[in-house]
Amino acid sequence: MDGQWMPTSSGPCAxxxxxxGLGPGTVLLDPAAPPSAADTSLSLLVVEQACASGQAATDRxxxxxxxxxxEVRLVVGVRGVEGxxxxxxxxxxxxxxELDQPLGERTIVDAARLPAIEVPVAPGSAG
Structure with missing residues (x-):
């Protein structure tokens, strides 16, 4: 339209x-190992948001x-793939x-999101 700016879509800005030096990742609780109050570790699933040719982010x-x-406040970063x-x-x-002390009644939150949100369980089920 003759050099005019116009919106083509809109949505929330988070x-x-x-x-x-790291890219974002989505953090989820592993449905195969849901956390309990006595746990001193958390089993997570991290989904890299950057392009990675469908590779898992193992060791990145x-x-x-x-x-x-x-709370247990988590911030996740993922080192991008080479090339x-x-x-x-x-x-x-x-x-x-690993946690410094048992989870207890603390809430697990994704503190990379502003405001922080409770970390959801990944879709799927154990078995």
């Missing part, structure tokens, strides 16, 4: 914290864990993080 995931009395990559989607990558 702020995200990022780890320097970094998880920052901040424990408070009420170019296709964008057909990426599989979830299993990651285990």
């Amino acid at each position: 702020l995200r914290a990022v780890m320097e 995931v970094t998880v920052s864990v901040d424990e408070t009395d009420d 170019g990559a296709d964008c057909q989607g990426n599989p979830p990558t299993p990651v285990v993080v």
